[in-house]
Amino acid sequence: MSIKDINDTQTYFNTLSQQRSWPVGSAVTHRDRKDFFIRRDDYEFAGNHLIIDLFGAQILDSLDHMEEALREAVEAAGATLLHIHLHHFTPNGGISGVAVLAESHISVHTWPERQFAAFDVFMCGDAQPAKTLPVLERFFTPTGVDVKEFIRGRMPLDTAVTP
Structure with missing residues (x-):
């Protein structure tokens, strides 16, 4: 090119x-x-994927609030923001959206009428997805949080395909 x-x-x-x-x-x-795969000991993997459920959460229907939360979460994780797209649903005011990152994404779906938000935080490279959690808790003040972590694309170093 x-x-x-x-x-x-x-x-x-x-x-x-x-x-x-x-x-x-x-x-x-x-x-x-860049190759954003992460190497640890005798394996490498594509990235860390956090599934975050916020219960009893507040301010789940404001696009401005959600955008600010996503921007701060991206910054806290040390990731690179490429684009944010949010959609506001009526009549309940729920939000679905994504922050597209050079290191992957943060997606969100909210149900204000249930005070529930579901976030997926997937990041590769040097980004630290766990650092998004305190930001999300500060912005949405949930009464309960459930987090599941997955290592995506894990493979032994001796079988990893290299360019």
């Missing part, structure tokens, strides 16, 4: 972003790509 191709692609996506109000990150070339 030539520099002209990269510039043309970036111009296209910037124009599309302005038309649709989507932020756009920088164009990434093959030589810029």
